[in-house]
Amino acid sequence: MTPSIAFVGAGPTTLYALHALLSQGAVAARITVIEARSSAGAGSPYSAEWNDRAMLSNIASVEIPPVTETLAEWLASRTRSELQALDVDAASLDERSFVPRLALGRYFEDQFAAIVKRARADGVAIEVMTDCRVVDAANTRDGIELTFVSPPSLRATKAVFDHVVLATGHQWPTRQQRRPGYFLSPWPASALADVPATDIGIRGSSLTAIDAAVALAGSHGAFVRRGGKLVYEPAPDAQAFRLTMMSRKGILPEADFYFPLPHAPLEICTPEAVAALAAQDTGQLLDQVFDLFRRELSHVDPDYAAQTGLGEATLETFAQAYFARRAASDPFIWAALNLEEARANHAAKVTVAWRDAILRMHEVVAVIVPHLDAAQFDRFNRVFKPVFVDVYAGVPHESIERMLALHEAGKLEVLALGEDYDIDIRNPQSGADVTIAGRTRHFPVFIEATGQQALAAIQFPFLSLLEQGIVRDEIANDAPDVVRGIAVDEVFRPVDAPLPPDRLFCLALPFLMGRHPFAQGITSSFEMGGIVGRRLALVVEGDKRAPLPAASAA
Structure with missing residues (x-):
């Protein structure tokens, strides 16, 4: 009998999984994509x-x-x-x-x-199948049963598939406004179109926050070029329009920098060196890998190492030194200078060695995350991860231009929240009250724009898989409340699940981020989709000569 394969979700991850599957040659399977x-x-x-x-x-x-x-x-x-x-x-x-x-x-x-x-x-x-929403998935004797609805009847239909790939992508709150004026996310952007010209707070200062700011700015004015410079022109009725972006450090992301492709290989912090340390299980893995990171960075850019005291640095002191100058500077002055540097480097094809080295190391270092105990996992997320994210999440030059234009028009400021802050939405007024170091400011509109967060299994969109014990959280004995992502193996199959191997693959991004901290963006879709697509090709061909272990966590 011809096997059947269903992909739930038709974004880039499914695109790359399909491409990998079909690239292996003729596929003797019936494939269904539901979007x-x-x-x-x-x-x-x-x-x-x-x-x-x-x-x-x-x-x-x-x-x-x-x-x-x-x-x-x-x-x-x-x-x-x-x-x-x-x-x-x-x-x-x-x-x-x-x-x-x-x-x-x-x-x-x-x-x-x-x-x-x-x-x-x-x-x-x-x-x-487009305009078709899968509302549940359950394991049965014959395969994974999907329940889906589609217009115009919205009547529930069921179908059973031999193999199912869940690639449902980002997951945002189904109800965008928790209360009047308080938005749980900036998506879909169309929901911001009716936000009035008022004092608007945005939590976050990365690309998600910039996207929210750009959408709001477009509703109350326009960006135009005058003599090669981008300026913001508020609408006549937008005098009260103000944006305040806020984050712990109060900095803007840096502009996209030039780097060569393909990337040059690392010499010290190599995948092999990191894997060897992870295999030793000494309890000091994070610091040992930071030592590889420190040595690699010192090797490629000795001047930067000297400026940041990298030779004698600990993970904490380096992270502090990495952000120190920016955090002490006016965010818009720094952004303007950084933009000028980035443009000049792109024009001359000049690579800043330390930035490029950190970019190359982020995926190599990420493989240690599943091996970290609770304390080290917390240190990684608080201290090490922000450095990597800051480098790989550089933004388009025009995005920085837009932030500078809004600031020069008197429409944007950036605040540092620090560690001593509170955001209160219990005020009877709309929006939120933000208290920083004892001083409170009210925003009639407040938008959470910190990007996709890692989610726990309880938020998984298909209830039956939870009830059947197929999808479950990866729980660490030393920190049962920490979100580590759902338990999957190297090819994204549920671990220790009561179902045959290769029946279900979970590529639902928010539920993988706890264990794959940088699994966002197109390159991650390509890598994860490719892994599953190639595995499916082996399954369809019946090649079981070297199956991957079902119980090995990714």
């Missing part, structure tokens, strides 16, 4: 339903693993009118250009359609 949105391929980060037209992606063509063509090639084949409709400047396009999120979404939709068309031409039975 809640009206189109397949984009996923929520790049869909028209979730994003404002002005929001920029923070990944360029040179970094995006191609499917049938690169993003740059796809853009070059668009007509001028198509590019204008996507707010893409044809004159400035190259492989390192950042484009609007909606443009990237269209690219992924076209790539998805292309591989489906090619698969069908090769004789693969593949069905794509």
Whole structure:
């Protein structure tokens, strides 16, 4: 009997999983892709339903693993009118250009359609069901039973599949406003369109917060270029419009920096060296890996090592030194200088050695996270992870330009919350009260914009899998309350689950982030989707000669 495979969700992760599966040759399986949105391929980060037209992606063509063509090639084949409709400047396009999120979404939709068309031409039975929402999944004797609804009847329909991949992507609160004026997330961006011109607080200062600020700014004014400089022009009725972005350190992200691709190999903090330390289980893994990190960074950039006291640094003292100068500076002065430096380096193809080294090390270091005890896991998240995130989460140059323009127009400030702060939404007024070091300020509108957070299994969208004990949290004996993500193995199958191997794969991003702290973005979709797609190809071919262990946690 021909096996059946279902993918729940049709964003980039499923796109890359399908590509990996189909790339192994003819697939003797019936494939079904189920997507809640009206189109397949984009996923929520790049869909028209979730994003404002002005929001920029923070990944360029040179970094995006191609499917049938690169993003740059796809853009070059668009007509001028198509590019204008996507707010893409044809004159400035190259492989390192950042484009609007909606443009990237269209690219992924076209790539998805292309591989489906090619698969069908090769004789693969593949069905794509859009506007169809899976509301439950359960293990049965014959396979995974999916329950889904679709318009116009919204009647529940059930179907059983031999293999199911859950790639449901980001998960935001179903009810965006917890109370009047208090938003649990900035998504979908269309929900911010009716926010009035008032004093608006935004928790966060990274790209998610910048996206929220850009969407709000577009509702109450416009960004325009005058003599090559970007300025913000408020609408006549937007005198009361003010934005305050706030984070613990009170800094803006740095502008995207130039780095060569492919990346050069590391010499000291190598995957092999980190794996060897993890295998020793000495109880000092985090500090031992930091020592590799410290030595690598000192090797590639001795001047930076001297400036930050890296030679004698501990993890904590280095993290403090890393952010110290920025945190002590005016965030907009620093942002303007950093933008100038980043632009000059891009033009000259100059790489800042220490930034590039940290970027190269983040995924190598991430593999230790499942091996850390509670105390070390907490240190990693509080101290080490922010350094890596700061480097790899650089933002488009235009995003920094927009923040500078808003500030110069008197419409944006950035506050440091520090550690002694409170956000209170119990005030009978709308919005929230923010208290910093004993001083309270009221925001009639307050938006949580700190990005996707790691979620516990209790928030998993398919209740039956929880009740059956198939999806469960990875629980550490020394910290049962810490979210470590759901328990999966190297190919993202539930660990110790009462079901046959290879029946279910969990690629639901928020439930993996506890163990895979940097598993966000297109490159993660490519890597995780590729792992599952290649595994499915082996399963379909019946190649069980070297199965991966079902109980080994990722």
